[in-house]
Amino acid sequence: MTRPFVNWSRSLSFTPAEYVEAADEDEVRALVSRARETGRTIRPVGSGHSSSPLVRTDGILLNLDRMAGVISDDGDLATAWAGTKLKALGEGLYDAGLAMDNLGDVDYQSIAGATATGTHGTGVRFGNLATQLVGLRLVTGTGQTLDIGRDDNPDLLPAVRLSLGALGVITQVTLDVQPRYELRRRAWCAPLSWTLDHLAELQHTNRNMDFYWYPRSDQTQVRTMNRADEEGTDRRGWYLTQTQADDRLRDVEVGPTHHTIPRSRDLRFEEIEYMLPAEAFAACFAEVRRRIMQRHRRVVGWRVLVRTIAADDIWLSNAYGRATMTIACLQNVDLPHEDYFRDMEAVFRQYGGRPHWGKKHWLTARELRPLYPRWDDFQRLRRRLDPDGVFLSPDLATLLEEA
Template sequence: MTRPFVNWSGGLSFTPAEWAEPADEDEVSALVRRARENGTTIRPVGSGHSSSPLVRTDGILLGLNRLAGVLSDDGERATAWAGTTLRALGEGLYDAGLAMDNLGDVDYQSIAGATATGTHGTGLGFGNLSTQLTGVRLVTGTGETLDVTADREPGLLPAVALSLGALGVVTRVTLDVQPRYELHRRSWCAHLDWTLDHLAELQHTNRNMDFYWYPRSDRTQIRVINRVDGAHHLSTSRTPGGEPRQSQVGPTHRTIPRHRELRFEEIEYMLPSEAFAVCFAEVRRRIHDRHRRVAGWRVLVRTIAPDDIWLSNAYGRPTTTIACLQNTSLPYEEYFRDMEAVFRHHGGRPHWGKKHWLGARELRPLYPRWDDFQAVRRRLDPDGVFLTPDLARLLAEP
């Protein structure tokens, strides 16, 4: 069957030649083998939250929504189908008395899509979601099923943990988990100058901390999250006006993500943390001088711990992210391209699942293990079954 695909924001749409929704791994393998024999491409898709064209194909679009649910757990690790949404994964783990270490800002995504694109939350001690993976099962470009863990094919785990869907169709993932716990989320508003003056303190004295900046008012919304049973505890004397204006207590998956009704486009770059202050100052100046008329939405600042995943945007360095959001009814390209120039000047790496205009020529110098990833890609997908024109542009493959 076929039908048009439209992503979450509505900014990406296309009609594949075929839309397949396999119910098990055997069906996935059969689809990959058929695509290989016919010389066509096949691309996996999760919830469609990403705004980049990673899933676009004129061949087979392989939906993962039927491969959903938590399969097993042993108290320290849990295995789930790749198409499980973060919301459903959180509920399934909670029912088993477990929780993930950290989550991103939305729970609409599938776990495989989130890890494949480097989705992240915030907190100096937390890597992106891919760092929680201890095992991945995928169907390679030859139709074979491959299990990658720290004990089996360990050299491949840093490649498959964040793969852009270029190495195969991920069918299940295994995650580090821990006993479930409660979080206390608080937020309040302050002027941007106050927020920047207290930023390091807020980041170091809270488990999770981020802030939104509203350019037209120069106000921010600060958000901090701490374990109810933990040592982190923000003193209300550090907040302008005393008590935070919003407060919520609950499990991880109900406290960290937020429900999103309004649809938006987004560009986000991951910066070396030492470059954040200078970069953000330039972003602020340019938005005020050039884009205040159209920049009606917010700018989000978060942190990510360094990791060793080859295509991770936080590879090898403490990372601070800047994301510019724009309502889908408003123009964004001129604004985003100008911000991208600032981010690139300060050594930023683009979020794989969001808007950017870089190709392989610009991307390769940003990732020390780029060529190692390419070698694995050619090994696992020798005939380019997953290599659409968009992915080929990113990876400089014919």
């Protein structure tokens, strides 16, 4: 069958030649083989939260929602079907007495889609979600199924953990998990100057910490999370006491990780996010703030989000080889965003930023290649696993193939 596809923010819409909801791995292999024989592209799709055109195709759009649920767990590892939504995964792991190490800001993404695009949370000790993958099953462009992990094809793991769906269709993932635990989440408002003055302390003495900056008021909302059985140095109580701030600004929540970390998002928005070398953050943020206040404040209706990610060794990870801080600019879907985002992208690039794969950006392979030391290795592997370009849609070719 076929039907139009519209993503979460409604900024991307297209009608593939065929839309398929695969029920099992055998059906995935058959679809890939058929696409190869007929010269069509096939693109896997998760929840459609991404605002970049990674899934757009005039061929086969493959939905894995029917391949969902936790398959097995043994205390240290848990295996789930690739189409499992993060919310359902959190509940399934919790029922088994387990939890993921960290999560992102929303929970309606599929686990395969979230890891394939570099979804991340925050915390100086935590990498993006893909770093929690220790194994995968992959249907390659030739229809072959590969087990990839510590014991099978371990040399492929740094590439396949985050691959934009360019190496094949992931059907199962195996996660490094831990016994379930609860987090205490706190939030309070403070002037931007105070937040920046205390930023390093807040980041390094709390399990998770991020902040929103609101350009219209020049205020921030600071958010910290720590295990309920441990305490961080969030300074919320100190700040409220010293400033006699309105206690109604206080927000404290205690619960399991899959409830306390993700937030619901009723309003739709567009977003650009870049990952920066941690040492470049201060100068970059100062320029971002200057440009927003001088050029864009009139139209900026949403906030700017700042988070941290630990370095990793994943070839296409935005945090490859360096401690990372991120700056994300959000804008309501009903407000203009392109001029604003393009101006921010120019700043991010000036400071060595790498774009979030699943969000708005305008870079092509020519600009992306110098940002990733293992770029050429990834391209060689992609051509080996998908020699006929079954997964290489025109949009993906723009990202990965230099003209």
